[in-house]
Amino acid sequence: MRRRGLAGPLCVALLVLGGCGIPAQTEVQVDGSGPAAGAGASSSRRGEPPTRTASDDREAFVSNFLSAAAGEPERAYTRVKGFIAREDKSRLQEKQGSEIAVNVVRLTEKPVITENANGLFTVRVPVQQIGVLRANGVLAPPVATETEYQFSLRNARQPGQEGAEEGGLYVTDPPTVLLLEDEALRRYYQPHTVYFWNSDGTRLVADQRYQPLAVPRERLVSEVVKWLVAGPSDWLRQGVIGLPDRTALINNAIKTDGRWEVNLDLPGDDRRKLEKLGIQLACSLPDLDGQLQLTTRNQSQVTIPDLEKHRLAHPVYPLTGGPQRFTVYEGAIHPLSFPAEASGTVPLRAEDNHNVVSASVRRAGDKVLAAMVTTVPGGRQRLVAGLGADPVQVMTPGPQAFGAIGRPVWLRSLDPAQPYGLVVADGRLYRFDDRARMLQVPVSASGRVTAVAASLDGHRIALIVGGRLYLSSANLDGGMVSLGPVRPVATTLTDLSAVDWAGENTLAVAGSTNRSAVYVVGVDGAQEAALVKDVGARVTHLAVYPTNPTSAVLIMYEANGVAYRYPADTIRRDQVLETTPPPSGVRPGSPTAPFFLF
Structure with missing residues (x-):
């Protein structure tokens, strides 16, 4: 069987996220009337396949x-x-x-x-x-x-x-x-990301397209506008909103004196919607520079004065601080120490940090969201969660105990009133909040749910159901979390066991190729490459820092009760901080369930 890889040892470019603008208040200027755009030119063919x-x-x-x-x-x-x-x-x-x-x-x-x-x-x-x-x-x-x-x-x-x-x-x-x-x-195609607003208009959500290289570059702006007008991919519709019905591009976009002009038929002539469309376009055209001017048939006009400055000033994913590595060791969360990497302190009180199986901790502005899976008497497991300043003062145990609970993941909503996450328990998917209250979330795929991961925008969800990989979109309206229809993602891996987001449009997936392996897989299955070809045992835990712009891929995983740092370095006990030596004659345990705090 041929394993087709991405360019380079991993094609790290797939793990890099571009910047764009989603500020609460922008430098978008709302003007009066403006000129209508004329037809753009198109020329020469390139990227045509052989005859x-x-x-x-x-x-x-x-x-x-x-x-x-x-x-x-x-x-x-x-x-x-x-x-x-x-x-x-x-x-x-x-x-x-x-x-x-x-x-x-x-x-x-x-x-x-x-x-x-x-x-x-x-x-x-x-x-x-x-x-x-x-x-x-x-x-x-x-x-x-x-x-x-x-x-x-x-x-x-x-x-x-x-x-x-x-x-x-x-x-x-x-x-x-x-x-x-x-x-x-x-x-013969260039992958291209366009963005749609989530349902409350606070965050942009990525949607991948393919642009034929044969299409002249001067038509790209018009093509992207048409993609946005046509709406999101079917599987993404549950979590985002499209443009108003009957929105249409009038003629082609043109560039005049460094200014891109886009003329639209926008029902209702809503200037706020035009402004938000301008932000979508600024993000969906990352190589576009100069000014962007949008004009409606009724001559309302919105201008972004400098597209490049706009994107640099307002990243799509406004993360604060770099990642810190943690692990579970002897039933408690501990920081990890590696050369040239910053180490943190456990953002929990010592009295709460015990009986831990796995954990998910993330920054939420000036606060911390923490969720832990802990053991309870009888060999069952319980979710414990909390929200607060570092260290979190109140951790609340959930009311239910389960036979087995997977790694919890927090959804990165920009709304502080919606501290929600997803977790798999006994083969079903649940929503949980900062008080560990759990509510089952229906999934439109047959089989046991065994793993879940959430993208940085908080609205795209990766699932492993019945050993297969799926995507779905999450809607957080009304204090609920619901998922849309699932989209199967093709991969040559079988018997999938773990998943996490490796980039804006890529996933890290653990499974089998007759040997246990970890692959990077595109969100639509068109691209895949081996990260670790032979782990040696089934991968049961996988954690990735998905905004890495360097060649050092930040991935950790667990197999057969042993934690590893990509590609295959065992995480040793001496790399675990804040530990005490075991009593004489007692063999020390191994670090497990590693994760990133960011």
Whole structure:
């Protein structure tokens, strides 16, 4: 089986989060009327996949055929039909506009090409379905279930024969859908993040798109506006809000004297909504500089004077302070000490720090949110939680005890009145608050829930259900936490056991490849690479600091009762601070359940 990695040993770029603006008050200026935007220019094609005649080598030809759908969607059928023999072109049923969809697949083995007695070549392509790439750049969950595709190749007819064709190879008996190999997705598209506001308009939530490299760069602003107008991905809709119905882009965005001008038809001519759209665009266009001016049909106008300064001044994820490492040792939380890293102190009272199995502690402004799983008599477990200044003075035990509770995670809401988290207990998902009150949260996937992780925006949730990876979006309205429909995420890992967010659009996932391993996986499954190929035992705990801009990946995990620091360094007892030596003759335990405070 081929394991396709990301560029570099890990492609650390996938772990880096960009900055943007979500301030409570911004330098956005609300002006009066302004000029309407004219049509923008578009030119030259780039990033087009190879044509049929690019190679006569059969293996290269098959690879080129599985890349042909890449590029601007309205030309996908033309490019693919260029590979298909004339007698079979009608097998591929064309769709138009928003109905155009490309099946993205991961090859699980090298295509097998067999020569037949009739001079044809049979091609067998084993695949894993990753998703459906739609015309709006969304990679949606897969619809097809095929694990293999077959088609044939033939040589062109010889010159002088009736209906002579160009030389080279042709595809006969082709698949009836557009296919795109995952490597071609990486080669001919640029992943692009756009942002939507959460339901109360306090935080932006990331949504990944794919921009064909063949699209001229000067059209990017217009394309991003269209993506925002079309709304979020289906799985994300529960946790965010789109633009008002009937919002539309008038003409294309243009750049005049360093100012980008976007003209919109915005129902209601709501200036506040126009201002918030300006913030969305500033974040969704991280390489755009100069001014951004939005104008409605009714000539209301909003201007962001300097896009670059706006993004630098207002990061999407306003974290305070760097990460600090902690672990559970001998039933209590302890700080860890590593060279060139800051160590902290346990933000709990000593009388509360006992019988701990796992914990989640995070900063919330000038306060600390703490949640611990503790053991109780009878071998059962209970959640304990609290909120307060460091050290937290009041930790409240929950009213329920369970057979087993997973690692709790706090949702990073910007609203101090909503200190909520998620935790798995006895195969079900629960919401909890700062007083450890738990309420079950329904999950629209069958099977036992075994792990949960929350993104930095607090609205995108990763779940392991029945050993498979899923995403969902969380809505925190009205003091409740509800999840939308789940989105399955393809990975070559099986028997998944742990997950955490590795970046804005990436996850760290533990599972099996016949050996226990930890992979980084894109949120839509299109990208994956091995972090640790052979852990040696099943990973039961995984913690990541997801905003790391350097080559040192900050990941810790536990396997077989032993804690590790990425890639495979055992966390030793002498790296655990604030401990006392064990009594004479007593063997010291091992650090377990490591986590980051940030």
